Amino acid sequence: MRTAPFEYHRAHDIDDALEWLTRDGDREVKILAGGHSLLPLMKLKLATPTVLLDVQGVSELKGVTMEPGWIRIGALSRYVDLTRDPTVAEALPLLSQVAATVADMQVRNRGTIGGSLCHADPQADIPAAVLALDGRLIVVGPRGERRMTLDEFIVAPFLTVLEPTEILSAVEFPIPSGPQQSVYLKRPHPASGYPIVGVAITANVPTPGHLSNVRVVVGGMGSKAYRAYATESTLNEKELSPETLRQAAEVAITEAQLSDDADVPYHSQLIRTYVERALHRLYGGVA
Amino acid sequence: MENHLTEITMTVNGVSVSRNIEPRVLLAHFLREELGLTGTHIGCDTSQCGACTVLIDGEAVKSCTVLAVQCMGQSVTTIEGLAQTTLHPMQAAFREKHGLQCGFCTSGVMMTAIELLKQYPNPTESQIRQGLDGVLCRCTGYETIVRSVQHAASLMSKQELPQEEEVG
Structure with a gap:
């Protein structure tokens, strides 16, 4: 399959890229990173941009840097980079773990964190990790830089607040203060490997058997990854036992955000089972 | 725009190659049709089956999901590049x-x-x-x-x- 014809340009740096994006308002310019979401869409003619702007040479979008209290991950970081980078593995083991579950080795060698977030596929793995780790998306445009949460960035399936003149440059994550536990548990679709459900949980462990700052995120179903706030409340500052974990999983069903075409009993059961299993895995690590 | 060609240079199996191609030419097509390296197969053409896997700078990549122009200056190894005097x-x-x-x-x-x-x-x-x-x-x-x-x-x-x- 071939894509529709397009013009191809390589951006040399971020200013060059922003200039290309603002140069001609009539033409649809799409940013090409790893291409593993965009090119399949273009081959199916579901996307037909006039101009492809290849940003793989833009150094400002690359690399992992530590700042006081924060870790900054360039938007061009590939899944394979996230799984191998010792800084990421140390500070954000959840992100490494999630990246390692994405698709297969060949795809992880190309696909990027920024590309996944901008594609905003409701079945992607990365958004759940970004939400659970309280990441901030750094968006640069002609009017400067803005920072937002994943919830603010992704509006609906395949739709973000990114303006045509803007680029997602990086994601910043707060470095957890104190010991943090995290887990990602996913049920991959047997053919596609996309999560049917993916549950990401992070929590601080002030004392054994207790959790605080619990964030429970459900991804892979519904229109976008979401936090299960009521489920978190049943766990925060409570004495943990297998019974409280089971109750928390029941609560997760009551606040499930399923898509319109969901098989409600099946997907509810999946949420309960995967939230409970994920909590057990987390609890096993903290008790 | 149909005839808009881009010059591309890359190393394939240790040999430098240059061609003028349409930007939409996929690496898999470039290898097979421009260079005649038909050992790289196109199976599903939807980045799932992996039959088109080649190495780009030593990393396994599905060549049906990479544009040839993205490989400017890079080194590609196909199945034809494995055997030297004897089989790999x-x-x-x-x-x-x-x-x-x-x-x-x-x-x-x-x-x-x-x-x-x-x-x-x-x-x-x-x-x-x-x-x-x-x-x-x-x-x-x-x-x-x-x-x-x-x-x-x-x-x-x-x-x-x-x-x-x-x-x-």
Whole structure:
């Protein structure tokens, strides 16, 4: 399959890229990173941009840097980079773990964190990790830089607040203060490997058997990854036992955000089972 | 725009090649149609089956999901680039352990396995199966593929021993 014809340009740096994006308002310019979401869409003619702007040479979008209290991950970081980078593995083991579950080795060698977030596929793995780790998306445009949460960035399936003149440059994550536990548990679709459900949980462990700052995120179903706030409340500052974990999983069903075409009993059961299993895995690590 | 051509230069199997191509030409098409390297197969054409896997700068990549223009200045290795005066140990192992049936997926499987063995020179069966997650064999000949990769690992570790002795 071939894509529709397009013009191809390589951006040399971020200013060059922003200039290309603002140069001609009539033409649809799409940013090409790893291409593993965009090119399949273009081959199916579901996307037909006039101009492809290849940003793989833009150094400002690359690399992992530590700042006081924060870790900054360039938007061009590939899944394979996230799984191998010792800084990421140390500070954000959840992100490494999630990246390692994405698709297969060949795809992880190309696909990027920024590309996944901008594609905003409701079945992607990365958004759940970004939400659970309280990441901030750094968006640069002609009017400067803005920072937002994943919830603010992704509006609906395949739709973000990114303006045509803007680029997602990086994601910043707060470095957890104190010991943090995290887990990602996913049920991959047997053919596609996309999560049917993916549950990401992070929590601080002030004392054994207790959790605080619990964030429970459900991804892979519904229109976008979401936090299960009521489920978190049943766990925060409570004495943990297998019974409280089971109750928390029941609560997760009551606040499930399923898509319109969901098989409600099946997907509810999946949420309960995967939230409970994920909590057990987390609890096993903290008790 | 139809005729808008871009000049591209890359190294393929150690040889520098330059062509003027449409930007929409996929790496898989570039290899097969421009360079005649038809050992790279196109199976699903939707980045799932892995038959089109080649190495770009040593990393396994599905060439149906990469534009040739993205490979400007990079080094691509295809199945044709493996054998030197003798078969590459991966090829020898696949021949000896019957790692191919119809053979359609084989070049993609071998290119993927080469990166796999770089990561895990002595892989467990589970590491092989997980590493080959991105290649599909419609003959379902996975058992012999796994045995072939295990055998290749053993051949390649034997090959490397003399070099280590020299260094030591």
